[in-house]
Amino acid sequence: MFFRSAITWILFFLPFSLYAQNLKPNIVFIYVDDLGYGDLGCYGATKIKTPNLDRLATNGIRFTNGHSTSATCTPSRYALMTGEFPWRKKGTGILPGDAALIIPPGKTTLPSLFQKAGYKTGIVGKWHLGLGTSLEKNWNGELKPGPNEVGFDYSFIFPATADRVPTVFVENHHVVALDSSDPIQVNYQQKVGNDPTGKEHPELLKMKSSPDHGHNNTIVNGIGRIGFMSGGNKARWTDEEMPLTFLEKAKEFMDENQPFFLYYALTEPHVPRMPSTMFKGKSGLGYRGDAILQLDWTVGEIVKELEQLGISNNTIIIFTSDNGPVLDDGYEDEAVTKANGHKPAGLLRGGKYSAFEGGTRVPFIISWPGTIKPQVSDALVCQIDIIHSFSSFLKQPLSLQEAPDSYNLINTLLGKSPSGRDVLVLQGGALSIIRNDWKYIEPSNGTPYNNLTDIETGNHSLPQLYDLKNDIGEKNNLAEAYPQKVKELSALLQKIKANG
Ligand code: NG6
Ligand code: CA
Numbered sequence: 001m002f003f004r005s006a007i008t009w010i011l012f013f014l015p016f017s018l019y020a021q022n023l024k025p026n027i028v029f030i031y032v033d034d035l036g037y038g039d040l041g042c043y044g045a046t047k048i049k050t051p052n053l054d055r056l057a058t059n060g061i062r063f064t065n066g067h068s069t070s071a072t073c074t075p076s077r078y079a080l081m082t083g084e085f086p087w088r089k090k091g092t093g094i095l096p097g098d099a100a101l102i103i104p105p106g107k108t109t110l111p112s113l114f115q116k117a118g119y120k121t122g123i124v125g126k127w128h129l130g131l132g133t134s135l136e137k138n139w140n141g142e143l144k145p146g147p148n149e150v151g152f153d154y155s156f157i158f159p160a161t162a163d164r165v166p167t168v169f170v171e172n173h174h175v176v177a178l179d180s181s182d183p184i185q186v187n188y189q190q191k192v193g194n195d196p197t198g199k200e201h202p203e204l205l206k207m208k209s210s211p212d213h214g215h216n217n218t219i220v221n222g223i224g225r226i227g228f229m230s231g232g233n234k235a236r237w238t239d240e241e242m243p244l245t246f247l248e249k250a251k252e253f254m255d256e257n258q259p260f261f262l263y264y265a266l267t268e269p270h271v272p273r274m275p276s277t278m279f280k281g282k283s284g285l286g287y288r289g290d291a292i293l294q295l296d297w298t299v300g301e302i303v304k305e306l307e308q309l310g311i312s313n314n315t316i317i318i319f320t321s322d323n324g325p326v327l328d329d330g331y332e333d334e335a336v337t338k339a340n341g342h343k344p345a346g347l348l349r350g351g352k353y354s355a356f357e358g359g360t361r362v363p364f365i366i367s368w369p370g371t372i373k374p375q376v377s378d379a380l381v382c383q384i385d386i387i388h389s390f391s392s393f394l395k396q397p398l399s400l401q402e403a404p405d406s407y408n409l410i411n412t413l414l415g416k417s418p419s420g421r422d423v424l425v426l427q428g429g430a431l432s433i434i435r436n437d438w439k440y441i442e443p444s445n446g447t448p449y450n451n452l453t454d455i456e457t458g459n460h461s462l463p464q465l466y467d468l469k470n471d472i473g474e475k476n477n478l479a480e481a482y483p484q485k486v487k488e489l490s491a492l493l494q495k496i497k498a499n500g
Contacts, residue, residue: 024117024118024119024259025259025314025315025316025368025371026254026258026259026260026261026262026306026311026314026315026316027114027119027260027261027262027315027316027317027318027390028250028254028262028264028302028306028315028316028317028318029261029262029263029264029318029386030264030266030299030302030317030318030319030320031077031080031125031126031263031264031265031266031320031321031322032265032266032268032269032295032319032320032321032322033073033126033161033265033266033267033268033269033270033321033322034073034269034270034321034322034323034324034325034326034329034352035268035269035292035295035321035325035362035363036321036324036325036344036345036346036348036351036358036362036363037324037325037344037345037346037348037357037358037361037362037363038325038342038343038344038345038346038347038348039269039292039325039344039363040053040054040057040292040296040363041053041054042054042057042058042062042363042365043062043346043363044346044347045342045343045346047284047285047289047340047341047342048283048285048289048292048293048342049293049296050292050293050296051296051300052296052297052299052300052303053296053299053319053363053365055303056299056303056317056319056365056367057365057367058374059367059369059374060317060365060366060367060368060369060372060374060415061365061366061367061372061374061375061376061377061413061415062364062365062375062376062377063364063365063366063376063377063378063379063381064376064377064378065361065377065378065379065380065381065420066320066361066362066363066364066381066382066383067360067361067362067364067380067381067382067383067424067426068080068320068321068322068323068360068362068382068383069085069086069360069382069383069384069425069426069427070086070087070323070359070360070426070427070428071323071324071350071352071353071354071355071359071360071426071427071428071429072093072094072322072323072352072353073094073126073128073161073270073322073323074086074092074093074094074095074102074128074129075087075092075093075427076322076323076383077127077128077129077265077322078092078102078103078129079383079384079405080110080322080383080384080386080387081103081109081110081111081129081150081151081387082103082107082108082109082110082387082403083108083110083384083385083387083388083398083402083403083404083405083406084384084403084404084405084406085384085405085425085427086427087427087431088405089102095128095129095130095160096160096164096188096226096227097159097160097161097164097165097166097186097188097226097227098135098137098186098187098188098227099130099131099135099160100130100131100132100133100134100135100137101129101130101131101132101133101145101146101149101150102129102130103129103130103150105145105149105150107150108398108402108403109150109151109387110151110261110263110386110387110390111123111147111150111151111152111261111263112150112151113151113387113390113391113394113396114151114261114390114394115151115153116394116396117394117395117396118259119259119260119261120153120154120253120257120258120259120260120261121151121152121153121154121260121261121262121263122152122153122154122155122156122253122257122260122261122262122263123147123152123154123155123156123157123262123263123264123265124155124156124157124246124249124250124253124262124263124264124265125156125157125158125246125263125264125265125266125267126157126158126160126161126162126265126266126267126270127146127147127155127157127158127159127160127265128159128160128161129147130146130159131143131144131145131146131159131170132144132145132146133145135188139166139168139175139183139184139185139186139232140175140178140180140183140184142173142174143170143173143174143175144173146170146173148172148173152263153257154172154253154257155170155171155172156169156170156171156176156246156249156253157169157170157265158170158237158267161226161267161270162239162242162267162270162271162272163215163223163225163226163270163271163272163330163331164225164226164227165186165217165218165220165225165226165227165228165229166184166186166227166229166232167220167221167225167229167236167237168184168232168235168236168237169235169237169245175232175235176235177234177235178232178234178235179232179233179234179235182231182232182233182234183231183232184229184230184231184232184235185229185230185231186227186228186229187227187228187229188226188227188228190228191217191218191228192228192229192230193228193229193230193231194230195218195219195228195229195230196218196219197216197217197218197219197224197228198215198216198217198218198219198223198224198225199216199217199224201219202216204219204222205219205222205223205224206221206222206223207222207223207272207274207331207332207333208331208332209224209330209331209332210328210330210331210332210452212452213329213330213331213452214226214330215271215272215330215331218230220236220237221236221237221238221239221274223239223272223274223331239272239274240274240275240276240277241276242267243266243268243275243276243294243295243298244276246264246266246267246298247298247301247302250262250264250302251301251302251305254305254306254309255305255309258311264302266295266298268291268292268294268295268298269288269291269292269295269325270329271329271330271331271333272330272331272333273286273287273288273290273291273331273333273335274287275287275290275291275293275294276294279291279293279294279297284338284340285335285338285339285340285342286333286334286335286337286338286339287333287334287335288327288333288334288335289335289338289342299319302317303317312369313368313369313370313371315368316366316367316368316372317365317366317367317368318365318366318386318413319363319364319365319366320362320363320364320365320383321362321363322362323352323353323359323360323362324344324345324348324350324351324352324354324358324359324360324361324362325344325345325351325352325358326344326351326352326353326453326455327339327344327453327454328452328453328454329352329453330452336454345357345358347472347473348361348472348473348474349456349458349473349474349475350428350455350456350457350458350474351453351455352453352455353428353429353450353453353455353457354428354429354455354456354457354458355426355427355428355429355430355431355432355441355457355458355459356428356441356456356458356474357439357468357472357474358455359426359428359458360426360427360428364381364383366413366414366415368414371414372414372415373415375415377412377415377418377420378418379409379412379417379418379419379420379421380420380421380422380424380434381409381412381413381420381421382407382421382424384405384406384407385406385407385408385409385413385421386406386413387403387406388403388406388407388408388409389406389407389408389409389410389412389413390410391403391408392408392410393410407421409421422435422436423435423492423496425493425496425497428441428457428458428459429444429446429457429458429459430442430443430444430446430458430459430460431493431497432458432493433489433492433493433496434468435489435492437467437468437469438465438466438467438468438485438489439465439466439468439474440463440464440465440479440485440486440489440490440493441458441460441463441464441465441466442463442490442493443460443461443462443463443464444459444460444461445459445461446459447459448460462477462479463479463486463490464477464479465477465478465479465482465485465486465489466478
């Protein structure tokens with residue numbers, strides 16, 4: 001009798017429970033820092049092996065025309081979180097480490113949508129969208145507002161970039177491992193405390209900063225940083241430990257909270273590249289290559305954890321990068337001297353900071369084993385579209401004011417439609433617009449070439465027009481040959497700027 005009713009129960013409820021499971025798949029959004037279009041095996045790299053990401057791509061969708069909104073970190077992250085083009089809002093450029101939060105609490109964000117839909121939301125990794133309400137903040141007290149005030153139930157972050165002070169982790173509202181007898185002070189204008197700086201004591205550095213770059217303020221873990229800090233000695237991170245620390249926190253979060261939305265924002269391969277000992281020297285391309293091996297390994301560990309938890313078929317992994325690549329971003333880490341022919345942006349022109357495709361066209365992979373059909377998609381998609389797409393997926397409709405620049409591309413992102421955006425505005429030094437494979441870059445006064453990073457910025461005093469279908473490397477400026485196209489695209493760009 002008992003068995004019969006148990007079997008009836010299982011037969012009756014199983015389809016519902018499977019349905020319910022599929023209805024709320026977990027999400028791991030893996031956001032890496034400064035990884036280029038040509039940095040992964042599955043995007044054509046031959047000098048570097050990335051088996052875990054290659055496998056993810058083979059089993060899921062590999063987008064060939066996926067973009068961040070911007071060619072640097074803060075604006076791309078702002079767009080990802082809010083669905084609003086960052087160039088519409090002042091103060092969304094690269095933030096210093098003591099910046100105030102730039103997302104107003106209460107604004108609809110990607111994680112807040114998931115919260116509304118009954119998910120547990122967490123961020124582990126790089127934040128770089130500011131903390132608190134002003135520059136003057138007490139790093140020894142409650143740090144608020146921050147990620148927890150804009151949609152995350154749990155946060156384990158570092159505030160800005162790995163090369164900016166304070167070099168500490170913040171868990172929810174507090175610096176981790178803070179010793180009250182050694183309070184932290186941070187200043188971006190002048191030196192605080194007695195810690196040596198890279199400028200005064202280059203002999204103390206284990207990795208030198210490149211000449212003329214600004215990484216010569218307070219030394220932490222033998223590396224000069226941008227900005228000055230004192231105190232918090234026990235709380236300061238060791239760069240080599242960071243990937244393991246983040247991985248452990250990510251695993252804990254996934255184990256304890258389901259369904260979850262995890263925003264896992266890795267620091268690799270951003271500077272300073274100081275990989276774990278197990279990766280040092282492994283790629284033969286210097287620490288930048290090693291950092292890429294490290295991030296590939298990390299992705300493999302996440303996949304393994306999902307398998308061990310028995311939830312891989314019920315978890316969507318999205319993998320992408322906040323902007324394009326740079327070799328020399330301020331440290332003598334052999335990224336240039338050991339590049340050995342590796343092309344971090346692949347066939348694309350430019351890189352980080354650039355209006356050319358190398359600035360924003362990045363690896364973009366989505367996998368959902370058992371649900372997404374493996375494929376390569378050439379659809380034009382942008383990270384800003386994640387929020388609207390998932391609002392549709394989660395049945396959490398947005399008003400016109402919420403995520404105003406985001407498109408609903410859920411069918412494209414899940415591999416059910418081959419078509420993407422018809423038009424996309426991108427932000428390098430200058431703004432550009434893409435429609436039907438034609439790309440127009442606005443004239444601008446900025447320098448065309450950045451000597452420090454050795455990157456073509458895409459800035460030019462004249463209009464530029466490229467035919468991406470036949471010239472993905474943006475070698476032939478067709479503006480003079482197609483004046484009508486220039487007029488059309490520049491008018492459309494003006495319209496989008498003005499109207500949203
Ligand atoms: C630049 C830094 C660079 C990097 C970047 C931010 C100098 C000369 N360069 O200002 O090293 O930190 O900011 O990178 O200081 S991002 O990926 O977070 O946008
Ligand atoms: Ca970045």
